[in-house]
Amino acid sequence: MDESLDHKLICYINKWVKLDPEEEKKILASFEKQAIKKKIKLLEPGQVCQYIYFIIQGGARSYYHDAKGDEHIYQIRLENNWISDLESYFSQQPSKFYLETLEESIVLRISPEVLENLYEEVPKMERYFRILFQKAYINSLARLNSTMWETAEERYNEMIKENCDILQRVPQTYIASYLGIAPESLSRIRKKK
């Protein structure tokens, strides 16, 4: 498998903390690379989430089925992003979620134990994840806010402004679910333009 891809993770982390070569080596040694075909499940409800995944290539989504059996998409992530069920991963309790590739993908994965060790060995990683979660939290609050107070149309327009690549690569139904809209409604919104 192409070793140069590992570099993407290091690049990404280096945006927020400055790593020396020794640290980079330790980090890369902590992750396992995995190649996955399209529409393959990395996690299913009832299982404990064993890994955080960094997507080097491809994409994935997390979703679940509610009490009525309806499917709702929590996250859609393409390359250079993390995906997991953090709640299950950190608590080591069974997950309610599916984790599934959207495309043929390559990921780097790390288990909670190895991550704990990595925090000890490379304290900058603790800093990196502190910053990562801080930003994720801020983003999530913004998304929460737009879901509460903006119309479906406004939310869709913001989405295409910021993530036009996702639109090209992911079925419309998934986008709709991610935005909290019925697929029919999203279709009508798109027609208006």
Add this chain to the structure above:
Amino acid sequence: MDESLDHKLICYINKWVKLDPEEEKKILASFEKQAIKKKIKLLEPGQVCQYIYFIIQGGARSYYHDAKGDEHIYQIRLENNWISDLESYFSQQPSKFYLETLEESIVLRISPEVLENLYEEVPKMERYFRILFQKAYINSLARLNSTMWETAEERYNEMIKENCDILQRVPQTYIASYLGIAPESLSRIRKKK
């Protein structure tokens, strides 16, 4: 001012990382205590958010005015919780939010520069905040999900189950706004019971 209150912060942090007395001292030295009357603004739109606040006693909310001038509440926090506008605080860009006490309150506050120093002096704090943001992110995703896929009534019921104390101490209009419901609708939901 009552010194014993400082202990609350240490207790709270000690739930997640084990501090020795030396570290506790450094942490407490980094925070400034502030007593604030009811309905006082700690931050207004246009200002840069200078502090993260740990509420020892009392409570606060963050809110903003949208383009139409309507007020929306982002967060409601009582004692033993953090409140701030993290986006402004970490980016040092002007905030869009108000931060206002709900009751007469006592807080411990810390500026970004002092917090950076504290991370250096007491690396466990970096770990603590990593865990804090991690949990905040997970909670925020859950709140997002319930806003998207549950009815106003379901959301209200979950709220009273988990935060019945907030209900007693905060005007209903605020709860409604926090839940993303019109105050009239919340009133009708409550009547049904």
Add this chain to the structure above:
DNA sequence: CGAAAATTTGACATGACTCAACTGGAGTGG
């Protein structure tokens, strides 16, 4: 006690959902 604020109630409007039918393009097999 009285003014101001918060909450409730009523009447009505509407954005978005649901369900069902239709369309069109992609992939499959004869």
Add this chain to the structure above:
DNA sequence: CCACTCCAGTTGAGTCATGTCAAATTTTCG
């Protein structure tokens, strides 16, 4: 290479939860 199926997306009609606006009522607090 053409029919056939399948699935995502679209369209239409009807419904419903929740919002809006205005008025009435209750609560709060100086």
